[in-house]
Amino acid sequence: MMDYDRILSEKCKEIKPSGIRKFFDIANSMEGVISLGVGEPDFATPWSIRSKAIDTLQKGKTVYTANAGLLELRVAISKYLERKYNLKYDPKEDIIITVGGSEAIDLCIRAVVDPGDEVLVVEPSFVCYKPIVDLMHGVPVVIETKPEDNFKLTAEALREKITDKTKLLILPFPNNPTGAILTRPELEAIAEVLRGTNILVLTDEIYSELTYQGKHVSIAEIDGMQERTLYVNGFSKAFAMTGWRLGYVAGPQPLVSQMLKIHQYAIMCSPTVSQYAAIEALENCDKDVQAMVREYDMRRRYIVNAFNELGLDCFEPGGAFYVFPCIKSTGLTSQQFCEDLLYKHKVAVVPGDAFGNCGEGYIRVSYAYSLQHLKTAVEYIGEYLDDLKKNNG
Amino acid sequence: MDNILKLLKQNARLSNKEIASMTGLTEEAVAAKIKEYESSGVIKGYSAILDDDLADKDNVTCFIAVKVTPTAEFGFDAIAKKILSYKEVESLTLMSGAFDLAVTISGTNYKEIALFVAQRLSTIEGVVSTSTHFFLKRYKDKGFMINADDKDERSFVSP
Numbered sequence: 442m443m444d445y446d447r448i449l450s451e452k453c454k455e456i457k458p459s460g461i462r463k464f465f466d467i468a469n470s471m472e473g474v475i476s477l478g479v480g481e482p483d484f485a486t487p488w489s490i491r492s493k494a495i496d497t498l499q500k501g502k503t504v505y506t507a508n509a510g511l512l513e514l515r516v517a518i519s520k521y522l523e524r525k526y527n528l529k530y531d532p533k534e535d536i537i538i539t540v541g542g543s544e545a546i547d548l549c550i551r552a553v554v555d556p557g558d559e560v561l562v563v564e565p566s567f568v569c570y571k572p573i574v575d576l577m578h579g580v581p582v583v584i585e586t587k588p589e590d591n592f593k594l595t596a597e598a599l600r601e602k603i604t605d606k607t608k609l610l611i612l613p614f615p616n617n618p619t620g621a622i623l624t625r626p627e628l629e630a631i632a633e634v635l636r637g638t639n640i641l642v643l644t645d646e647i648y649s650e651l652t653y654q655g656k657h658v659s660i661a662e663i664d665g666m667q668e669r670t671l672y673v674n675g676f677s678k679a680f681a682m683t684g685w686r687l688g689y690v691a692g693p694q695p696l697v698s699q700m701l702k703i704h705q706y707a708i709m710c711s712p713t714v715s716q717y718a719a720i721e722a723l724e725n726c727d728k729d730v731q732a733m734v735r736e737y738d739m740r741r742r743y744i745v746n747a748f749n750e751l752g753l754d755c756f757e758p759g760g761a762f763y764v765f766p767c768i769k770s771t772g773l774t775s776q777q778f779c780e781d782l783l784y785k786h787k788v789a790v791v792p793g794d795a796f797g798n799c800g801e802g803y804i805r806v807s808y809a810y811s812l813q814h815l816k817t818a819v820e821y822i823g824e825y826l827d828d829l830k831k832n833n834g
Numbered sequence: 835m836d837n838i839l840k841l842l843k844q845n846a847r848l849s850n851k852e853i854a855s856m857t858g859l860t861e862e863a864v865a866a867k868i869k870e871y872e873s874s875g876v877i878k879g880y881s882a883i884l885d886d887d888l889a890d891k892d893n894v895t896c897f898i899a900v901k902v903t904p905t906a907e908f909g910f911d912a913i914a915k916k917i918l919s920y921k922e923v924e925s926l927t928l929m930s931g932a933f934d935l936a937v938t939i940s941g942t943n944y945k946e947i948a949l950f951v952a953q954r955l956s957t958i959e960g961v962v963s964t965s966t967h968f969f970l971k972r973y974k975d976k977g978f979m980i981n982a983d984d985k986d987e988r989s990f991v992s993p
Contacts, residue, residue, distance in 0.1 A: 461993050468990035478991035568993045617993075739837070739856040746855035789990050812844060 456572045460795030464779060468789040475818045476789040476810075480617060482681040482762070483809045484736075486718075487729035490680060493721040497714050504713065508705040510538025510689070511716045517723040518689055522672070525649075526662045534694040537704055538711045538719075542647040542675035542688035544704070547573055549643045549671045549690060550609070552700040554579035558608040563594050564797025565765075566613040567645065582607070585799035588767065591756050592621035596630035603634070609641050612660060615648035618796045618805035619765040620741075620758020625658045632663040641696075642670045647688070650679035650730055653738045654759040668693055676715075678761075679730055680722040685715040737762050740808040740815060747819045748806070751826055762809045765793065769802040771829055779804060786825040788818050838867055839876070844977070846880040883978045892942045895924075895969040898951060899933040901962045910934065913960045922950055933965070944968065 446454075461478075468474045485491075509515065515532035522528045530536055539545040546569060554560060556578035562570045563584050571581040584602050586592040594612065612631075614623045623631070635642065642660055649657045661670040675688025690700065741758065748755035748766040755766035768778045775792035782788050793800030808815060837857045841848055850868070854861040871877040886893045902913050910928055917937060918926045927936045937955070941947040951964055972980040 459993060461991050465989060465991040474990055476986075476990040479988045480992045481988055483986070483988070739841070742856045742858065743852060746852075791991060795993075812841075812848075816845075 452576055452578070456575060459568050461568070461791055464783065464789060464791060467780070467783055471783070471787065474783070474787050474789050475814070475821060477806045477808070477815075477818050478789040478791050479807050479809060480763075481683040481809065482678065482733065483811065484681040484733055486681050486685070487722070487726050489725055489729075490682065490718045490721050494714050494718040497717040502713060502717060506538075506710045506713050506716055508710055509536065509701055510711055511713075511720070514538055514716050514720050514723075515689075517720050518691065521723045522691060525657075526659045528659070528661055528667060528672075528691075530691045531694070535697050536689055536691045537697060537701055538716060539675075539688045539690060539704065540708055540711050541677060541686045542645065542673050543569060544708065544711075545673040545675070545688045545690040546570065546611075546643065546645060548700045548703055549673065549692075550574055550579070551577060551703055552696060553609055553641060555608075557606065559604060559606040561599070561602055561607060561610040563611060563613055563616075565592070565616070565618055565793060565800035565803075566611075566796055567617050568796065570611050570613075579608075580606070583797065583799075585797070586619070586621065587799075588756065592616060592619035592765070593623055593627055594631060595627075596634050599631060599634050603638070603640065607638075607640050609643055610635070611643045611645065613645045615646075615652055615657070615758075615760025617648065617761050618763050618791070618793065618800065618803075620761045620763045622652055622654065622759035623658070623660075624655070625663075628658055628660050628663050632660065632666050635669060636665045640669070642666065643673065644670055645673050647673070647675050648678050648761040649674060651734060651737060651762060652760040653734070653741060657760070671696060676719050676722055680719075680726060681733065682715075682719075682722065685712070685718065687711055687715045687719050737808065740810075740812060743812065744806065744808045744815055744819070747815075751819070751823055753826075762807055764806050764808065765800075765803050766806065767803055771826070772833070773829075775801055775804060782822065782825050785828070786821045788821045788825070836867075838864060839871065842868075842877070842880075883976050885980050886940075886972070893940060894942065894944055894947060895938060895940045896947055897967045897969065898937040898939065898955065899965045899967070900935040900937055900955065901964075902934045902960045903962050904960060908960050913958060916958050917955065920950070920954060922947075 512532060515536045518536055519530045519532040522530055550573045554574060554577040558579045559582045560574045560579050561584055562581045563586060574581045582602050584598050586594055614621060644660045646659060661667045661672050671690055671692040673690050676682040676685060744764050745755050745757050748764060752770060753766040753768055755764050758764055771778060775794045779790055779792045791805040793803030793805060838853055841853055841856060850861050850864045854864045904910050914926060914935060917923060922939045922941060923937055924940055925938045929936050939947055939950060951966055955961060956964055973982045974980060
């Protein structure tokens with residue numbers, strides 16, 4: 442008989458399954474669950490993008506593209522980055538089209554981390570950074586953001602964690618799960634710490650288009666930062682294209698050319714139909730994005746207000762489509778709260794500690810749902826909180 | 835369109851407080867604005883969107899394309915005024931194209947509607963012809979799914 446335990450690598454076995462998995466399994470086994478748990482838009486991809494994909498299929502454009510992706514799309518991305526942030530990237534040398542933002546993150550980490558290298562991971566944050574660093578035998582060093590800072594990374598917190606082994610800072614703003622954003626002055630302060638070091642920044646700006654308090658600023662825009670930044674973005678959140686699996690990374694040519702080798706051997710190239718459709722997204726869909734942002738913004742205001750009225754403190758997030766209310770007043774842990782709420786009132790939310798230990802005491806609530814759906818869910822959560830109070834009192 | 839109107843079109847039962855939180859206005863400002871819309875006639879009323887088949891089994895609705903010949907003293911508006919005075923008429927719209935007036939009518943059975951068309955509608959001076967089309971199945975109404983599958987394909991929980 443095969444001994445699979447001896448077959449599997451120690452590194453792979455050490456990886457913890459995502460904290461979200463358990464809730465997915467419970468919710469999936471129940472009838473009539475109202476979910477506020479998803480991390481993807483509720484809108485369908487704008488029609489003109491879908492139409493471009495259909496056209497691409499009809500014309501039979503179904504072969505591999507260049508490893509780095511369609512040049513036409515890379516040109517569109519470089520124009521987009523110039524238009525948005527006044528950043529100049531050479532489409533031929535500095536950009537790789539990836540399978541979602543996820544592959545771009547994986548590429549960046551794999552290309553730079555050697556065993557023992559320290560990687561600064563800001564938490565709470567998206568679940569993939571630490572496991573990939575672990576796979577590379579790197580050392581993830583967590584920087585916890587705090588509610589009193591509105592979950593922003595501060596220059597002081599960053600400075601404290603830098604050692605001579607620090608190679609990379611992963612900067613995930615606008616943030617999943619907190620919705621926190623960084624403003625230009627805040628980015629300036631972070632840049633001030635990094636300039637003059639040899640530390641690279643991996644900035645995951647997948648939610649850049651979904652900001653509600655002024656225009657999004659990229660760390661790469663800040664003086665002296667472009668040369669020390671790998672910029673990751675994608676089409677999933679801004680253009681409601683999660684299932685198309687398309688993202689990209691832009692950065693200094695000496696890094697990108699090495700990353701291309703990994704991409705070439707692991708992936709070959711990103712999905713061709715998605716790439717053609719993405720050109721349409723970048724060139725002609727500003728209005729569609731604006732309409733979605735307006736809709737998210739109204740829901741955001743509604744849900745922040747609703748949670749505060751329920752007595753669960755909730756700071757007003759400036760980006761993404763999540764709120765991160767505090768449930769400490771209930772006396773329950775995040776896991777207990779979420780399990781209880783799911784079993785008793787059939788509402789699925791994600792425990793904050795799934796995004797890092799410092800997320801304990803919080804829950805992630807997605808507002809990528811219709812207003813009607815949000816209202817119903819808020820009503821159920823209110824009933825649950827009333828029950829809790831009765832049982833405790 | 836104003837955000838308050840957009841929100842009310844989606845859900846007329848939102849409270850002023852909820853609308854205030856979503857638009858960033860004060861509750862008083864929302865109340866004043868809605869009052870203004872009501873008195874100036876921008877907002878005509880509030881009604882529920884029903885699945886008529888479930889709400890009332892004995893309900894038949896039809897759409898009637900009406901062609902008319904307006905004359906100098908008896909124009910479109912005058913003919914329309916006559917038609918809309920019948921309580922059976924739910925909506926009435928002047929159209930461009932192959933016919934002139936689009937009328938929707940509800941009744942309890944096909945015969946009732948047929949009689950209405952024959953006795954009331956066709957006999958109005960200026961009405962040249964009518965063409966009656968019965969609703970068989972409603973899929974979507976005012977942006978709401980009626981008999982259409984609008985299932986959320988997303989999984990319950992994702993990172």
